Amino acid sequence: PYVDTDLSFAWLYAPERSAQRSATGAVDTYHEHLLQPRVRVLFGWRFAEHFGLFGGPSLLLQARIIRDGDEALMRIGPEFVVGVEL
Numbered sequence: 604p605y606v607d608t609d610l611s612f613a614w615l616y617a618p619e620r621s622a623q624r625s626a627t628g629a630v631d632t633y634h635e636h637l638l639q640p641r642v643r644v645l646f647g648w649r650f651a652e653h654f655g656l657f658g659g660p661s662l663l664l665q666a667r668i669i670r671d672g673d674e675a676l677m678r679i680g681p682e683f684v685v686g687v688e689l
Contacts, residue, residue, distance in 0.1 A: 607657075609643040636668040643684060655688040 615637040641664075647657035661682040668675050 605647045605649070607645045607647065609641075609645060609661075611641050611643075613637075613639040613641075615639075633670045635670075636666075638664075638666040638668070640664050641682070643682075645684070647688065649688070653689055656686070657688060658683070658685040 617635050617637075618633070641661055643659055643661035645657045645659040647655055649655035661684055662679070663682050664677070664679045666675060666677045
């Protein structure tokens with residue numbers, strides 16, 4: 604048996620089209636960012652040299668930045684991960 608920690612960060616970026624049209628009639632676009640830092644604690648069991656199972660809880664912070672920083676939505680929540688190590 605073993606215990607391990609994992610820290611990860613994901614950044615997703617996408618141009619989005621606004622539902623509103625500008626004064627010229629063109630559809631405006633803006634940028635949206637999704638930032639996801641995550642910390643995990645993993646508990647594992649190795650049954651053979653190349654086979655094991657792991658799992659554990661994680662904590663995710665999700666920050667969505669809309670319209671280049673005009674709006675921001677944040678949420679934090681638990682997750683659970685399970686996996687097979689080969």
